[in-house]
Amino acid sequence: MSMRFSSDHVWIESKGEVTNIGITEHAQDALGDIVFVDFPQVGKLFTKGDALAVVESVKAAADVYSPASVEVIAINPQLSENPALANSDPLGSGWLVEVKLLEPSELDSLMDLAAYQAFCQN
Numbered sequence: 001m002s003m004r005f006s007s008d009h010v011w012i013e014s015k016g017e018v019t020n021i022g023i024t025e026h027a028q029d030a031l032g033d034i035v036f037v038d039f040p041q042v043g044k045l046f047t048k049g050d051a052l053a054v055v056e057s058v059k060a061a062a063d064v065y066s067p068a069s070v071e072v073i074a075i076n077p078q079l080s081e082n083p084a085l086a087n088s089d090p091l092g093s094g095w096l097v098e099v100k101l102l103e104p105s106e107l108d109s110l111m112d113l114a115a116y117q118a119f120c121q122n
Helices: 025-031 077-081 104-109 113-121
Strands: 010-015 018-023 034-038 051-057 061-065 070-075 097-101
Touching (some): 025 051
């Protein structure tokens, strides 16, 4: 599966057994230098649209909304040590959480990269 994007500037990507969620380049650019991430508890369940985490920057704090119904199975240990990874590599090593999808069909309503880029232009 390719990376999918929500209108809340959150991405989700499944690679085999691993599904990660993070913020987009657009989101990290708008937030500025990220200094802290308030992660959810491992094992916690979220419905699509629930506030999953909070990302704090030098400018503001922003909720990160779950793009699908998920169970959190891990947080990014590198990001907890170095929150700036969400700025320098938001679509890669700056991922926030690893999850188990509870309703995989919810991903069908998310945007692909081209649609997300067009959305960001408006």
